[in-house]
Amino acid sequence: MSSLTYNLGTRRFPTMLSGSRSYTVEVAIHTILYVRQVYPADLFVRRKKYETPVYQSRHPGLNEYITGAVRAMNDELALGSVEKVVVVIKDKDEVALERFIFSIQNMIASRVIQQGHKVLWPTTSLGQYFRSFMVKLNMIESQLAELPRDGENTFAIVMELREGEAPSTTPHKDDPPPWIPATTQHTTSGASEKAELHMVRAVDTGVVNLSLAVQESAHKLRILAELNSSTNVEQIQVQES
DSSP: OOEEEEOTTOOOOOSOOOOHHHHHHHHHHHHHHHHTTSSOGGGEEEEEETTEEEEEEOOHHHHHHHHHHHHHHHHHHHHTOEEEEEEEEEOTTSOEEEEEEEEEEESSOHHHHHTTOOOOOOHHHHHHHHHHHHHHHHTGGGTSOOOOOSSOOEEEEEEEEOTTOOOOOOSSTTSOOSEEEOOGGGSSTTOOTTOEEEEEEEEEOSSEEEEEEEEEOHHHHHHHHHHHHHHHHHHHHHHHO
């Protein structure tokens, strides 16, 4: 399985962003960055999508990175080559703290999509599916321990392809590739056995199935355990004094 991370140096993107699957992932990425406090809360504005609150970044550079990654990913989704999309929250040393794992399965053959055939399903039903998805995402804080704040946390978007698949070619020959090999530790295959996995939500539309799980890395859990141990020692010392 190939694991690739979005190349920040890419500046030209496909002009068409189609499919509710990729748009939902884009909305979810913004909301993840807000609820996990990767950036200050005042960097985001509250919106409404699928009749539920979501959050959107107001920073042009951040928005360009997210939109560019999702658009590049959409090309691979249309080919049916994507197995997972991972939003990795990492610490100042580039070590993964949390992995938000989107698993995507096309229920319609990729050749049908590539040939331009329209696949229609009720918009109302689709909205209900993704509303439940976003509601669960907004409540994710209750399932996760707080992120360590030793320095500035950042994130990356990683795309994991199905076995035997390779990324499609760059649209313009003079452009850098939109995807570059990912750091192994950022991928799901590079996760330690001690990492903890939490299921957030699975949405089965009959056309595209989408699920989200979040993985707390062994590195994060070890840091929190050390912090808790240190706090307990300090409390004991205060009591003795």
